[in-house]
Amino acid sequence: MFHYNQKYESVPTTPAGTPHTWSPTSTRSKISTWSLTRRRIALFACGVLVFFFLYSLHSSYAGHPPHRQDYLTNPVTYNATFTPHAAFQPPESLPHRYSDTIDTFSSYKYRNTCNISSLDLHAPFAPLCPDRESMVTAMSSGGRIGNDAPYMPRGCDMRWFSTEEICEILARFEKVIIVGDSMMRHVIGSINVMIRKDLGYGAVTDWNFSPEERKDCFCNYQFNVKACSIQGIFKTADVVKNDPDSVACPARSIDVMIEQMIRFPIAPEELDRLRSLLPATKPSRPYAFIFGHGLWNDLDLQATLDWLDTILDTMLSQAPWLSPSSSVSSSGSPISHKRKRDKGFWPRLFLTPNAPGKDKPDEWIITQGNKAIMIFEESVGIEVRRRGLEHLGTWNATVQSNKFDGV
Structure with missing residues (x-):
């Protein structure tokens, strides 16, 4: 008898006569295992970019490099010999690049069952980007x-x-708040997979799953928008409350959440929820904000900018300490918006939608096809930078990857 709280340690078998199977057979008949194991590659990469973004922000905010743990100071044993005229050089022989060269998923739950390695997602090379600005540019321009x-x-x-x-x-960070649509839900799902070290159920609320949900929302299927989106984890606080042993981070040390605001105009209750996350007084640690929007308004540039401006205005009205005019330097002179953002107190990153796949419904090819997304990404990048945000484009990163549902 299968118990609801039981976790699979290997591939479950389906008893004869069971009406549902381990994976939806209709889907597997259309898509190869190879494409399934990589259909969210770009979203994992976006999740990692979020960490690099936050890492570099805090370094400048604190004014000194962060302390490196012992596991980052061990000698590097791989061969990093420089190869003349090679298209890509091996990663630098530095302690902090060691995790780039190994499968960091090797200790994750269901690593072999889900059949995915971190080296399937990212191939390391030298040189390492020296700062956040070059990193965002490199990732927006990269590919496969x-x-x-x-x-x-x-x-x-x-x-x-x-x-x-x-x-x-x-x-x-006091909080990392992700605001946006279904793409951003996949980003926070990828983050949860990594902080829970669980490739099978890391992105979903597996602690309250029925046996059928355990079958339908396993491995890549946990990102299935239609079948498993309701079971997605929207706050790390929910994991800490319901399944604390699954979180690899120290107890109560992190607070990551998503507020879904998928289209403009924004519903008043959605803005009220956002206000409730922001204290009126300046917190001891900085907040970070990750935004993503576009498809739910058919890549209408003005609608996306109105969406963003409404959110930014709501934030500033609720939390005046986010305004650059609310701070002064040690000499008494105001701190500029750019300088304050560089110091990490008002970090904001905007992600534009990924490239569509071949299974994208034909009715959306004109309004949400490759040309439309490329134009939208370029235009949004210009506009959000004018507002003091940094921009990560995802079209290049995703155009040569299979998409499970075409979106």
């Missing part, structure tokens, strides 16, 4: 050498953080 090949930024490389590093980075 072949369909479903590991992702590589352009010009300089990103870090692939271990779970221990991810926990350390997130703990530097």
Whole structure:
């Protein structure tokens, strides 16, 4: 007899006569195992970019490099010999690049069952990007050498953080608030997979699953928008409350959440929920904000900008300490918006939608096809930078990858 709280440690078998199988057979008949194991590659990469973004923000905010744990100071044993005229050089022989060269998923639950390695997602190389600005540019411009090949930024490389590093980075912030649509739900899902070290159920509320939900929302299927979106984890606080042993981070050290605001105009109750997350007085640690929007308003640039402006205005009205005019330097002169953002107190990153897949319904090809998304990404990048936000484009990173549902 299967108990609701029981977790699979290997591939479950389906008893004869059971009306449902371990994975939806109709889906597997259309898509190969290869494409399924990589259909959320770009979203994992986006999740890792969020960590790099937060890591570099806090370094400048604190004014000194963060302390490195012992596991980051061990000698590097891999061969990092420089190869003349090679297209890509091996990653630098530095302690903090070690996790870039190994499968950091090797200790995750269901690693072999789900059949995915971190090295399937990202191929490390040298040089490492020196700062956040070059990192965002490199990731927006990067891509793959072949369909479903590991992702590589352009010009300089990103870090692939271990779970221990991810926990350390997130703990530097009072809250990390993700605001947006279904794409952002996948981003927070990927973050939860990594902080729970669980490739099978890390993104979903598996602690209250029925036996059928355990079958339908396992491995890549936990990201299935139609079948498993309701079971998605929207707040790390929910995991801490219901399944604390599954969180690899120290107890009560992180607070990551998503507020779903999918279209403009924004419903008043959604803005009220956002206000409730922001204290009226300045917290001891900085907040970080990750935004994503576009498809639910058919890539209407003005609608997206109105969506963003409404959210930013709501934040500033509720939390005046977010305004650059609310702070002064030690000499008494106002701190500029750019300088304050660089110091990490008002960090904001905007993600634009990924490239569509071949299974995208034909009715959306004109309004949400590749050309429309490329134009939208370029236009949004210009506009959000004018508002003091940083922008990560995802079209390049996703155009050569299979998408499970075409979206």
